[in-house]
Amino acid sequence: MNRAVIGGMLLLLMGLSAQAATIDVGDHDLLAGRVSQKVEIYVSGGEAVQALNFRIQVADGGPEVPGGSVDGPAITALDIITGTIFENNHNPVVVEDEFGGPYPQWEGRTVTTSSDTVSANGLLATVTLDTTGFSVGESWELAISMTANGTGTNISGAEGLIPLGITDGTINLVPEPAVFVQLLGLTVAVVPLWLRRRRSNTRAR
Numbered sequence: 001m002n003r004a005v006i007g008g009m010l011l012l013l014m015g016l017s018a019q020a021a022t023i024d025v026g027d028h029d030l031l032a033g034r035v036s037q038k039v040e041i042y043v044s045g046g047e048a049v050q051a052l053n054f055r056i057q058v059a060d061g062g063p064e065v066p067g068g069s070v071d072g073p074a075i076t077a078l079d080i081i082t083g084t085i086f087e088n089n090h091n092p093v094v095v096e097d098e099f100g101g102p103y104p105q106w107e108g109r110t111v112t113t114s115s116d117t118v119s120a121n122g123l124l125a126t127v128t129l130d131t132t133g134f135s136v137g138e139s140w141e142l143a144i145s146m147t148a149n150g151t152g153t154n155i156s157g158a159e160g161l162i163p164l165g166i167t168d169g170t171i172n173l174v175p176e177p178a179v180f181v182q183l184l185g186l187t188v189a190v191v192p193l194w195l196r197r198r199r200s201n202t203r204a205r
Contacts, residue, residue, distance in 0.1 A: 021045030021120040021155060021162055025142050025169030032138070032173040035076070035130045039142070039171070043085065043124040043155070048117035051156045054080050054125055055096070055108045058171065059140040061148030062105030068148055072140040073171060074104035077128035080111055084123045089113045098149040106148055120155060120162070129171065136175050143168040 023043050030037045041056075056078065059070035081087055096108030107127075127142075144153040145166040155162050 020165040021047045021049075022165040022167075023124065023144065023153065024167045025144055027170045027172060028142065029172050029174045030073070030129060030131055031176055032131055032134055032136045035132060037129050037131065039127045039129060040123055041125045041127065041144070042122065043120045045120045047120040047155070047162050048157050049085070049113070049120045049155045049162065050117050050158060051110070051112045052080060052086065052124070052153075053108070053110050053151070053155075054078070054144070054153050055147045055149070055151055056106070056125070056127060056142070056144045056153070057147045058105040058129070058142060061103065064101075064103045065099050065106050065148040068105070070140070072105050073134060074130045075107045075127060076104075076130050077126075078107040078109055079126045079128075080109045080124065082126065084125065085118045085120065086111050086113065089115060089118050103148075108147075108149075117157060131171075131173060134173055136173050139170055139172040141168055142171050 021043055022045055023041065025041055026039075028039045030039075056075065057065075058072040058075065059068075061068035062072060063069055081090060081093060091112045091114050094110040096110060098108060099106075109125075145168050146152045153164070153166065155164055
């Protein structure tokens with residue numbers, strides 16, 4: 001086996017070992033003026049994880065955090081245990097207090113496994129948001145890669161931080177489904193009348 005082949009195999013193995021876990025926060029449609037709306041965030045990749053430092057913010061973190069200015073929906077709960085990859089293997093969750101609060105658009109939680117590791121494949125966090133005071137058509141970034149305190153979400157294993165590819169997401173406020181139904185019903189009712197009138201006008205000519 002020549003050196004070029006061996007070198008290629010080594011590079012391939014190194015590339016495989018360096019593959020990152022991935023989190024795609026996603027684009028989430030929420031209703032305007034509502035409390036307790038949940039957004040689920042997932043991780044994939046299957047790496048052996050011992051710890052999670054989860055940081056999340058709406059827009060730039062809001063006026064309450066240093067350097068923030070953009071008002072957005074409040075984060076009213078952040079759950080990194082229920083139904084997540086840590087549900088059956090975790091120590092008590094640590095609530096982060098980076099700024100001395102209150103900071104409704106920023107939250108942080110840390111959790112470690114109680115034994116061994118968990119697989120980075122499944123639900124990572126459930127975020128509950130309150131859109132009271134905001135209107136249909138408004139949108140904000142939902143970021144975990146970098147937040148107002150200068151850190152972002154990361155995961156680690158027995159040998160330290162695990163490479164993590166993150167794609168931040170958005171929150172978009174949309175009309176209630178009933179509004180769409182009403183508009184559709186109105187369209188169904190009006191279009192035949194319009195066609196009938198148009199035909200009558202054509203005949204009259």
